[in-house]
Amino acid sequence: MIIHHPILGPRDAQEFVYLGDASLMDRPDGMTAGIEEFHEYLYQRGNPAGEHRELWYHEQGDRSWLVVTRNTVTHEITKVELARDVARAKGRSK
């Protein structure tokens, strides 16, 4: 698979480490969330057959985290964003 890195261009997926569903970015607030909410965040997955937003880490490159939109049935990649941009669009890290 080729991942089109927003900064570095087309890169082989072998340069990356896969983490999982992009919802792992949305960790609940540890001071307010209950045990059920953390259980849902840490252990439960949507695991869709089809379009999947997921986190890839460019370990053998610029060490950036990417949010890759990929089809889990065809492995086709349709969108690649910097995880930083995705988080900031949600109002994080201001």
Place this chain on the structure above:
Amino acid sequence: MRYSGFRVIAEALTGHKGWKPVWRDPEPQSEYDYIIVGGGGHGLATAYYLAKEFGQARIAVLEKGYLGGGNVGRNTTIIRSNYLLDGNEPFYEFSLKLWEGLEQDFNYNAMVSQRGIMNLIHTDAQRDAFTRRGNAMIMHGAGARLLNRDEVRAMYPWLNFDDARFPIKGALAQPRGGTVRHDAVAWGYARGADMRGVDLIQNCEVTGMRIENGRIKGVETNRGFIGAKKVGVAVAGSSSKVMAHAGMRLPIESHVLQAFVSEGLKPLIDGVITFGAGHFYVSQSDKGGLVFGGDIDGYNSYAQRGNLPVIEDVAEGGMALMPAIGRVRLLRTWGGIMDMSMDGSPIIDRTHVEGLYFNGGWCYGGFKATPASGWCFAHLMAKDAPHPTATAYRFDRFLKGRMIDEKGQGAQPNLH
């Protein structure tokens, strides 16, 4: 139709004209007591044991494609019970005992071959860990032997004992482990279930579940609605898709695992060798092909095919362990979809819907579990109580902090 040596000889002398299809192809009835979703090894075994051991009637198995067309026909056929943790070892040992009596039980040749399995040791720390695991196995009656370097060399003199990175220092062996003819397992269970009146319904995909007042009423399929008092789902690989019909999210990711067969060779390996440090394991089929595999590809996938980098990685592992195979050609590779759970262990449990049961999360270790999985799932569905060897395989173990994490990787399914 029962099989016997006499029958085989009689058929051989009369042109094999007397063999008949070994199971019916029935139309679905409007209602059953039990519906098993998924006609793979686990689903067929569940139906078989429900009918045979728990005396239940009016059972149907619904299969989207054809019987045994999923992972039971795509694995590397290894059976073993060499686990460490209390939640796992009794269950897998129960499974191995069922394997040992399986062919007599369902009167079908599954070619169960207890040719032995060994896990290679490369460091002192690994020997300590494997010794501990071997002791756990012995205490659960599974049997284990710690082999030193010379004993391994006597069995497999051509292994690369002096590899610079992973020199072989010994092995943990389970002589009762081995291989089984995987397709025959599905066929044997299918035949045994059919003989006891179970309807095996193929080309029947579940498209929805009818749930009223928190109770299952039946399933919607591409062949119409089929009512049921109890529904058990055993569709590992597609668990998240099917259980979504009941509004459930699972602690599971679907990943692709590849397997490989080489061209046929003269007898070289009479057991199973695992080279965990190099992410490689191998056995030799009765036809002579080396059957081997390695890691999962590592990203969510529902495609039953993998990518080349993992093939390269597995081939490198094979060359590191067995330099002699350098000129052997690869005959086939294929991929199957695994339910990778959050702790690497399976789930056999009730759900929040009354009458709906779930069996899945087998990661890449489902084949060896087939008999016990079927037995324990049948036990759960018939008696509404878990089998004593499967009490730990609960959904709520993640919420309660009772994970069964053999590798200690945490909630990172692609690393189990």
